[in-house]
Amino acid sequence: MLVFTSILLLKEQLQTFKNQGQSIGFVPTMGALHRGHLSLIEESLKVNDVTVVSIFVNPTQFNNQEDIDKYPRTVEEDIALIHSLNARVIIFIPSVKEMYQQEIVSNHFEFDGIEHELEGKFRPGHFDGVATVVKHLFEIVTPNRAYFGEKDFQQLQIIRKLVKKLSLEVEIKGCPIYREPNGLAMSSRNQRLNSSEKEEAKIIYQALLEAKKQFGTKSVTQIKKWILNFFKNNSNFKLEYFEIADEDTLKPITRKIKTKKYRAFIAVYCNTIRLIDTISLN
Numbered sequence: 001m002l003v004f005t006s007i008l009l010l011k012e013q014l015q016t017f018k019n020q021g022q023s024i025g026f027v028p029t030m031g032a033l034h035r036g037h038l039s040l041i042e043e044s045l046k047v048n049d050v051t052v053v054s055i056f057v058n059p060t061q062f063n064n065q066e067d068i069d070k071y072p073r074t075v076e077e078d079i080a081l082i083h084s085l086n087a088r089v090i091i092f093i094p095s096v097k098e099m100y101q102q103e104i105v106s107n108h109f110e111f112d113g114i115e116h117e118l119e120g121k122f123r124p125g126h127f128d129g130v131a132t133v134v135k136h137l138f139e140i141v142t143p144n145r146a147y148f149g150e151k152d153f154q155q156l157q158i159i160r161k162l163v164k165k166l167s168l169e170v171e172i173k174g175c176p177i178y179r180e181p182n183g184l185a186m187s188s189r190n191q192r193l194n195s196s197e198k199e200e201a202k203i204i205y206q207a208l209l210e211a212k213k214q215f216g217t218k219s220v221t222q223i224k225k226w227i228l229n230f231f232k233n234n235s236n237f238k239l240e241y242f243e244i245a246d247e248d249t250l251k252p253i254t255r256k257i258k259t260k261k262y263r264a265f266i267a268v269y270c271n272t273i274r275l276i277d278t279i280s281l282n
């Protein structure tokens, strides 16, 4: 199994594959891998000759030190998990120094305003950090296809914009959300929940399912009111935001237009652990 920490050595290896005309699929992650990550890797394995998975906890996309410090890091288990799935996957685990050299800062990007909606309102600079690291990773790996989860739907749309704006030759593939049996969207941050919190956290998905159910008959204002009340009655979970937004612009809506596609987005705190989820409403 090939595990690289050096950009140079990874590039050399990938160049030999490219010279042989092999296609490259890429799955960027921050590690602490779960079935959701594996489903992305499986998608890549289906159509690409070579699959690269990166594991890098990117400092510039975090909003506070505690979140970075407490972010689960399970590199040995991650490598074993990927190995058990497919021993031919190439793993890239760079250090912060390898990725950022001297200065751990992000570049500034504009994505037609979608960066200011939803997560952008609550996590200033987050998408600059994401775009900085993904652009750099794309330059290193130069994949034919890259796989991102709909779990982070806004991130997926931002990466699509990034690729378009920079005219990068990589096809972006969005992959469905992988859930726990109780409906909780899988996330590395779930590792920080205890077992009863994990069980209770199913209410996040239940809230989204209820919103979807109501979307056909109720107004957006009525749905938002219902969600607000629902979380008021669940003291362990603090609602940060719930929005129904246009899938393309990510602008929250108050009124539906028949031809448009909509999604509900939610961010909830369980103590200090921030969980997000989303559902298509069409």
Ligand code: AMP
Binding pocket: 028, 029, 030, 031, 036, 037, 039, 040, 147, 148, 149, 150, 151, 152, 175, 176, 177, 178, 179, 185, 186, 187, 188
């Ligand atoms: P992360 O390690 O959290 O940065 O996630 C790496 C990639 O996996 C991102 O594209 C995420 O959207 C995706 N991902 C995370 N959780 C899930 C999930 N439950 N189902 C599908 N994809 C996911």
